[in-house]
Amino acid sequence: MLKALHSKKGVQLILGLIAGIIFGFLLQKGGVTKYSVILGQLLLRDFTVVKIMLSAVITGTLGIHLLRSLGLVQLHPKPGSFGASVIGGLIFGVGFATLGYCPGTIAGAVGQGSLDALVGGVVGILLGAGIFASLYPRLQKATLIKGDFGELTLPQLLKVNPWVVVIPVAILLAAILFLLQRAGL
Amino acid sequence: MEWLKLEQWSPYLVGIGIGILSWVTFLLSDKPIGCSTAFARTSGMIERIFRGAKVKEKPYYQKFAPTVDWEWMLVLGVVIGAFISSKLSGQFDFRWVPVVSGELDKTFVTAPYARIAVAFIGGILMGVGSRWAGGCTSGHGISGTLQMAVSSWLAAICFFIGGIISAMLIFRVFAG
Numbered sequence: 001m002l003k004a005l006h007s008k009k010g011v012q013l014i015l016g017l018i019a020g021i022i023f024g025f026l027l028q029k030g031g032v033t034k035y036s037v038i039l040g041q042l043l044l045r046d047f048t049v050v051k052i053m054l055s056a057v058i059t060g061t062l063g064i065h066l067l068r069s070l071g072l073v074q075l076h077p078k079p080g081s082f083g084a085s086v087i088g089g090l091i092f093g094v095g096f097a098t099l100g101y102c103p104g105t106i107a108g109a110v111g112q113g114s115l116d117a118l119v120g121g122v123v124g125i126l127l128g129a130g131i132f133a134s135l136y137p138r139l140q141k142a143t144l145i146k147g148d149f150g151e152l153t154l155p156q157l158l159k160v161n162p163w164v165v166v167i168p169v170a171i172l173l174a175a176i177l178f179l180l181q182r183a184g185l
Numbered sequence: 186m187e188w189l190k191l192e193q194w195s196p197y198l199v200g201i202g203i204g205i206l207s208w209v210t211f212l213l214s215d216k217p218i219g220c221s222t223a224f225a226r227t228s229g230m231i232e233r234i235f236r237g238a239k240v241k242e243k244p245y246y247q248k249f250a251p252t253v254d255w256e257w258m259l260v261l262g263v264v265i266g267a268f269i270s271s272k273l274s275g276q277f278d279f280r281w282v283p284v285v286s287g288e289l290d291k292t293f294v295t296a297p298y299a300r301i302a303v304a305f306i307g308g309i310l311m312g313v314g315s316r317w318a319g320g321c322t323s324g325h326g327i328s329g330t331l332q333m334a335v336s337s338w339l340a341a342i343c344f345f346i347g348g349i350i351s352a353m354l355i356f357r358v359f360a361g
Contacts, residue, residue, distance in 0.1 A: 005213060013255060014258075016216075016262065019210050020259035020263045023203065023259065024262060026194075026199045026206070026266075027266075028271055028276075030196055034283065035294075039285075039289055039356070040289075042345075053327055056331070059207075060331035063204065064207065073208075078325065080318075080336020080337070080339060084336070087318075088340065089344050089346075090314075090347040091318075091347070092318055093314070093345065093348035094348075095309070095310030095311030095312075096307075097307075097349075097352040097355060098351065099311050100283065100307070102311065102321050103221040103224055104322060104323040107264045108266070109267070110264050111266065111267030112267050112271035113278045114280055114283065116283060119301055120304025120305040122224075124304065124310075125308040125309075126231065127228070128308060128310065129224045130228040130232060133225060133228065133232075133246060136243075144317070151334070153335065154333040154335060155333060162333065
């Protein structure tokens with residue numbers, strides 16, 4: 001039944017829009033569409049971003065792996081390599097601190113009326129993505145395939161049942177949240 | 186329904202909400218939540234206006250076709266959802282510069298032209314970086330890590346290492 005739903009293009013576009021509206025509503029209510037909250041996190045003064053992300057990952061990973069064990073969903077881990085994930089991640093980080101939004105929260109910032117996000121940030125991201133698309137063939141050979149590990153997951157890497165990773169990671173992340181709260185952050 | 190008008194919700198509640206939303210998108214759409222690919226597709230669509238159909242021949246756009254897809258609609262939805270949320274709480278406001286205080290209160294944040302220029306440069310870095318890493322704070326940071334993807338844990342940790350070092354250098358060393 002769900003497979004049939006997944007292949008209905010028009011319905012999927014509407015479902016994407018609805019999921020986006022809920023996501024954007026939550027991001028704005030969480031405060032992470034604000035420049036000061038993002039920079040507060042990167043300056044390690046305000047842990048709202050980490051609290052939201054870790055709560056989402058704990059909830060998400062338990063649910064998704066349960067649904068997967070029940071045969072209801074499939075995982076879609078992104079492929080990666082040291083050249084792509086580490087170098088790209090660090091460039092992203094510099095942009096994160098300069099822009100003060102990320103690709104998801106900037107869409108939310110536009111929705112709340114932040115014109116620096118729309119006129120400066122969105123235009124910059126579109127240009128940056130275009131620059132990357134032009135450089136892609138050369139980067140692919142020079143950097144992106146360096147240390148390639150493909151669509152690997154931690155349970156596959158460790159050759160264990162997914163739950164052997166999921167449960168301890170969920171507990172570890174919950175412990176981090178608990179300690180942050182206790183430290184008054 | 187007063188809670189819908191609140192300015193801010195508990196971050197834990199918001200995080201749990203996003204986690205549950207990810208169950209729903211996996212179930213109903215077979216998709217993880219992610220945002221940065223939509224920017225790459227849009228960039229391709231804009232380039233097509235200027236350079237015509239041959240844009241589609243670029244190897245990158247053969248991988249990520251410049252068309253409206255599920256994730257593109259998701260990003261559009263984020264704009265609408267944040268608009269509704271900020272309208273309900275009375276926070277919606279057209280602003281050229283972000284509201285800041287303390288050490289963030291610097292000319293390049295509070296002067297409109299300087300802020301737009303800095304946001305533009307930051308945007309370019311983010312556009313390049315997110316496509317280089319193959320995802321963003323949503324696609325890698327939440328959806329990828331919850332799937333226990335190695336690429337996503339590595340990228341998400343690097344987002345924060347790069348971001349924390351840059352923010353500290355910008356606000357506490359250069360502008361401090």
